[in-house]
Amino acid sequence: MSHIPAGHPPVKPPKVGVLVANLGTPDGYDYWSMRRYLSEFLSDKRVIDYPSWKWQPLLQLIILSKRPFTSGANYKLIWNHDKGESPLMTITKDQTAALQAALPEVMVDFAMRYGNPSTKSKVGAMVEAGCEKILFVPLYPQYAGATSATANDAFFAALMKEVRQPAARVMPEYFEHPMYLQSLAASVTEAYAALDDKPEVLVASYHGMPKRYLMQGDPYHCQCQKTTRLLRETLGWDEGSIHTTFQSVFGPEEWLKPYTVEHVAELAKQGKRHIAVMAPAFSADCIETLEEINGEIREAFLHAGGEKFTYIPCLNDRPDHIAALAQAIRENLTGWI
Template sequence: MKDQTDRPGEGRLAHAPADHPPVARPRIGILLANLGTPDGYDFWPMRRYLSEFLSDKRVIDYPVWKWQPLLQLIILSKRPFSSGANYKSIWNHELNESPLMTITKAQTAKLRTAVEERYGDGVMVEFCMRYGNPSTESVVRRMVEAGCEKIVFLPLYPHYAGATSATANDQLFRALMKEKRQPAARIVPEYFDHPLYIKALAQSVERAYAAIDRRPDVLVASYHGMPKRYLLEGDPYHCQCQKTSRLLREALGWDKGAIDTTFQSVFGPEEWLRPYTVEHVAELAKAGKKRIAVISPAFSADCIETLEEIQGEIREAFEHAGGESFTYIPCLNDDDAHIAALMAVLGDNLAGWVA
């Protein structure tokens, strides 16, 4: 990559005094951000993780005086046990980490290789987690120390939502506030309708359908839910999910009605976006749709919501209602088509910064 500054690499401070601190050569950084993961599934790692996650005002915006006593005294005395059991059931015991961590590392490694092949070693690729480790602040610090004077920040959420993309951006801004030499930053917008992202989704469906003996009666696109109130307050997430389902159906060449859009992971007393996946799959079974497939387009990597919730609670609801065949289509993860889509998105956002 051609140096975008007018300072020639390591010799750019040749006229500085002898006691001047060393300065790394200028680089550009790409920082991927995912939701996060507990460090372990025992009580205290789970409690720390859940406390950070459920204390985020972007996630739960109830008044602190009302929410925090309930969270700290009641919810966090019980939920770490149940959530920990769920994480234990999907844990990568060989590497002692959650599947989300394993997959995010694999995505980062593939993107790092692709970026180096295209742009050279002047672009640094790292990842951080909004909740848990590695923290956004620690990775930003490391990138600045490595010479990153410009950072492209990519929240790994195809769809925008205040509780995902926005809170990841918030955390980046908090980290930048602590830097003496603050790098320039570009935020990558949502890519829910990017042609290569849609193509990658369609290919994953075609592979899954080719591997089973009989075609499912319906494909359920299950997206992470949010309170309906957020939609009414202006969050575009619901509309973007609907468009992704439509574009996926068109890419597959299917007729209208071939894909149902639903929402999962309901939490708390409020009404959330409907239909709820767990209820909808049961209704499909009762209506005679005995064979279904489920895909999760809003997740860039398989995680607790897909590996445990969809393949556990949601599958059980379908089978209990009379369903006979349940096919889960994995997230795009580190599939080459997904990496190609992310590279295209990054290329658009690196324009003008790299040759």
């Protein structure tokens, strides 16, 4: 720094940045906040890959004239009114603070793929702060084009806007990491220990995707199946004790099956009195877990004759989850710190 000539732009001490990314959240549950968020989300070709000339008129003129009202009502049910934000935002902030405490040698921040804070704004802030190296961490245990890949797209697009591009790495999916699996298993063990009677079946419900994506080579389905198997083995349970299902079906085409809402109803009809449901594809509780699983899917089971439904929360900012993420991040920072 002592060799910088007079008049040279200021040079900040070099840093290493870790930018964690989650799916996103609307700024509010009012109509226009929901419409902006849903328009950005459902216009992503990684999420809905129909031709724009066919999809956009349907989306903008029909779907977004109604869906913001229903989605907004669902968000209102789970909204963190004290902080004026969605649970996903609250939890992601808590995760980021915990990771920063666990990784004091780097700068840790977070971004959302859709909504705020945007990936572009956070990459810019990290570069401005002096980060010459950035590890991008999509908070998705399993890889999918509609989650991990689109988050990476936004990260790389943000780098294109920087005059001085930092060196960049992307942390891959981490569903096989031993510490992640131990945390996932511990969440089940602790939930079961708090119950008076043990559930007869544990349902691992993953976010769905069109079956067509699987046939095109997306590894998500296979990684979900493997996650369930590795979780079962970590718990030491017998085969068949955990069922893999898929939720959040959207549109007319066939999605990955079995559908969670149908499967839990069938379990009730088979005489299962008590089931537990968890969501191993989500790193933080959100609308799909707090409202869909603990609302719609719970109701489907009880309406079909089930008696007791236990939802096991996502790993969120559990200390063992933060430790697992921090360890995976350290492994991907090798040679940088």
